[in-house]
């Protein structure tokens with residue numbers, strides 16, 4: 380499907396973006412491992428999370444959808460999943476693939492995992508290696524990619540694993556495997572990554588300890604072989620999804636929008652801090668807690684933004700927001716520099732290359748230097764046609780840019796937006812954007 384975004388004026392209004400993707404995946408998976416029935420409201424019903432739901436069903440878990448976003452999950456207990464008859468097709472969802480591998484490592488049967496062309500390109504070695512060390516057998520395609528086969532085992536070996544990348548997916552896979560091992564399993568990460576797994580596990584009765592290390596980084600440990608208690612909660616709105624309207628409003632002087640119940644976990648808010656440093660006025664209206672996470676309504680007021688220099692250490696707290704932040708930088712006055720972006724190359728697409736190519740096609744001066752990207756901001760011409768490359772965030776970023784440029788921007792393959800943000804165009808248009816599907820050409 381092709382979509383087009385046309386230039387818009389100031390954005391106004393209030394909206395709640397769909398539930399957080401990371402929390403939604405974890406809510407389903409951890410509920411499946413609890414003993415008894417969990418009830419989740421506000422679940423993101425995007426393609427990625429539905430892939431997790433389908434996989435859990437194939438593994439013998441009963442999931443009932445009572446109403447839009449309202450799901451009940453009958454947990455089978457850790458180690459209680461059943462061998463799936465079919466290949467588990469995880470579509471576009473890296474989080475589903477990597478976290479499920481952690482769970483499957485602790486089950487003594489064989490599963491086959493695959494996904495779409497984007498997921499089949501993504502590196503799995505970062506989770507495969509520690510899970511092998513814990514005792515799972517995993518056979519992958521060259522480059523340790525999907526499709527792969529995993530034969531887990533009942534009672535894994537607890538390990539101490541030092542991850543080279545600050546990745547919440549790696550950390551979570553090891554912690555979930557650690558649930559199926561006696562004693563203490565530890566994962567060391569070089570910088571703090573999102574901690575939803577740790578929060579949720581604690582809320583369900585697990586003992587999870589975090590220790591800051593003198594040499595930098597942190598060690599996260601879990602005590603295994605415990606019973607998780609079921610939970611009822613509401614999933615907060617996704618700060619990564621909310622960042623698209625936030626950018627559109629921030630760069631348009633005169634805009635004022637309210638984004639409700641956004642997850643404000645400090646491991647997720649780095650990009651909002653950068654946008655504020657660029658000159659946007661961002662305030663939190665009512666701060667409270669939801670599902671063990673800090674949430675709040677964000678008020679974003681637009682202004683003329685200025686360039687920014689973002690150091691590599693900020694990356695984990697804003698990893699999914701870079702594409703939209705690059706759009707803000709393209710519209711800001713001056714030369715912005717974003718450092719240490721290697722991880723962007725292994726997301727749903729090579730986001731570093733795709734964003735630089737697309738921005739250049741829209742008339743923006745920018746260049747990749749090593750793992751850094753610089754962008755010379757100013758009025759943007761637009762007027763390009765961009766291929767989403769099976770990457771929802773590439774699609775949404777360029778549709779946001781189309782609203783801010785002089786000429787419309789078209790995005791091919793925009794159906795990929797449904798992986799994380801169903802209703803994106805309607806929500807944006809409700810605030811004053813002008814995004815619409817184009818008729819399929821005959």
Ligand code: S3P
Nearest residue numbers: 401474545546547548549698699
């Ligand atoms: C996620 C972690 C991040 C992020 C992804 C979701 C998660 O990936 O990019 O969209 O839910 O744990 P990495 O762990 O690979 O950095």
